Amino acid sequence: MSQTPDVIVLGAGIVGAACARSCAQAGLSVLVLDRGPIGGGTTAAGMGHLVVMDDSEAQFALTSRSCQLWQELRAELPEDVEYDNCGTLWVAADDEEMAEVDRKARFYQERGVAVEILDAAGVASSEPELRPGLAGGLRVPADAVIYPPCAAAYLLADARRKGGRVEMDCNAGVAAIEGPGSVRLTSGRQIQGGIVVVAAGALTPLLVPGLPIKKRKGHLVITDRYPGFAHHQIVELGYLKSAHATQADSVAFNIQPRKTGQMLIGSSRQYNAEGTEVEPHLLGRMLKRAESYMPRIGQLSALRVWTGHRAATPDKLPIIGPVPGNDRTWIASGHEGLGITTSLATAEILVDRLMGRNPAIPAAPYDPARFEHAAKEPTHA
Numbered sequence: 001m002s003q004t005p006d007v008i009v010l011g012a013g014i015v016g017a018a019c020a021r022s023c024a025q026a027g028l029s030v031l032v033l034d035r036g037p038i039g040g041g042t043t044a045a046g047m048g049h050l051v052v053m054d055d056s057e058a059q060f061a062l063t064s065r066s067c068q069l070w071q072e073l074r075a076e077l078p079e080d081v082e083y084d085n086c087g088t089l090w091v092a093a094d095d096e097e098m099a100e101v102d103r104k105a106r107f108y109q110e111r112g113v114a115v116e117i118l119d120a121a122g123v124a125s126s127e128p129e130l131r132p133g134l135a136g137g138l139r140v141p142a143d144a145v146i147y148p149p150c151a152a153a154y155l156l157a158d159a160r161r162k163g164g165r166v167e168m169d170c171n172a173g174v175a176a177i178e179g180p181g182s183v184r185l186t187s188g189r190q191i192q193g194g195i196v197v198v199a200a201g202a203l204t205p206l207l208v209p210g211l212p213i214k215k216r217k218g219h220l221v222i223t224d225r226y227p228g229f230a231h232h233q234i235v236e237l238g239y240l241k242s243a244h245a246t247q248a249d250s251v252a253f254n255i256q257p258r259k260t261g262q263m264l265i266g267s268s269r270q271y272n273a274e275g276t277e278v279e280p281h282l283l284g285r286m287l288k289r290a291e292s293y294m295p296r297i298g299q300l301s302a303l304r305v306w307t308g309h310r311a312a313t314p315d316k317l318p319i320i321g322p323v324p325g326n327d328r329t330w331i332a333s334g335h336e337g338l339g340i341t342t343s344l345a346t347a348e349i350l351v352d353r354l355m356g357r358n359p360a361i362p363a364a365p366y367d368p369a370r371f372e373h374a375a376k377e378p379t380h381a
């Protein structure tokens with residue numbers, strides 16, 4: 001690789017790793033910088049649910065395109081990525097949520113996504129640990145689950161195989177973007193590249209101040225091995241109310257069967273919670289909610305509890321593209337609770353735009369220019 005890389009990617013979470021791989025695949029010389037370890041940011045704290053979502057047309061386009069890219073990549077993913085085509089089961093507690101099942105089913109079917117509406121008996125027979133009396137549900141069989149840190153490691157290794165260079169240690173911490181294509185590391189070293197792609201997750205605004213990205217904290221619990229306790233990624237439809245809450249802390253029931261037989265239980269959402277500490281009151285609320293859907297969940301032995309920060313934007317869409325007025329600083333961040341799912345489509349859009357190609361889906365809904373008045377010139381971290 002030449003001394004001056006075409007692209008410097010800041011951040012080796014799943015988004016930075018995917019961008020680096022796509023850049024290298026397109027023949028660009030790429031250097032990835034992270035203060036390490038691989039996937040040590042939110043990527044190591046997320047659930048790894050690959051899910052098609054219907055909050056808006058733009059969210060649907062990005063999630064469905066990305067799920068398709070994950071399916072295409074599946075054959076080459078190593079075992080430790082634990083790709084599991086378990087599908088999603090959206091659970092409706094009452095008639096109001098059942099109406100949402102019908103609406104959601106129509107939305108997906110009109111756009112070519114296979115779904116199956118289940119009645120109360122159908123939900124009970126597909127997931128016997130759910131409490132009796134639920135109204136029904138919606139199964140999305142093509143949705144899947146992966147183990148995000150190993151997925152990020154694979155994408156990064158593939159970027160290396162395609163000629164990319166990766167520097168990951170405390171000396172690769174980035175202090176500031178200083179002028180077009182130029183970064184200064186915390187060690188004082190200056191690196192010059194063609195363009196800089198900032199994929200620093202929830203920390204992105206420290207490098208590009210003014211971007212409307214806020215931290216949104218979440219809690220997760222992982223249990224010991226209970227193979228067969230859940231078969232799908234099961235999500236309550238009330239999850240949508242939780243994801244849409246703009247101020248209040250919220251919890252929603254969400255359980256993921258891991259290939260190891262462990263159960264990953266979530267989740268909570270909080271703004272204005274900068275610390276990474278586990279908050280017992282919120283954890284308690286979250287587990288109570290889970291128990292109200294799966295009464296025996298309290299009997300499972302929990303091994304570990306942790307938190308992570310999602311990078312939330314006001315319109316719930318990520319920010320992908322050049323900073324307005326500064327076409328040598330690009331952003332790939334703001335993926336909130338969908339960055340594992342949407343990493344591959346994010347990388348595809350970014351690189352198609354860099355190469356002057358037409359992206360597979362329209363790029364405008366994710367363009368930083370939609371927040372033009374908020375974003376400023378990049379400065380010091």
Ligand SMILES: Cc1cc2nc3c(=O)[nH]c(=O)nc-3n(C[C@H](O)[C@H](O)[C@H](O)COP(=O)(O)OP(=O)(O)OC[C@H]3O[C@@H](n4cnc5c(N)ncnc54)[C@H](O)[C@@H]3O)c2cc1C
Pocket residue numbers: 010011012013014015016017033034035036037038039040041042043044045046047048049050051172173174175199200201202203204207217218219220266267307308309310311332333334335336337338339340341342381
């Ligand atoms: C509880 C929870 C559950 C989730 N569940 C899901 C899910 O089921 N499905 C899904 O699709 N998504 C999920 N997400 C969201 C997903 O985890 C994130 O969107 C995704 O991991 C973001 O990846 P990233 O690469 O943008 O950021 P990160 O993984 O945070 O990576 C950013 C990287 O940048 C590095 N960095 C930052 N600043 C600097 C600097 N100055 N110098 C050098 N390096 C720097 C960090 O070290 C880090 O490695 C969940 C998130 C949470 C919190």
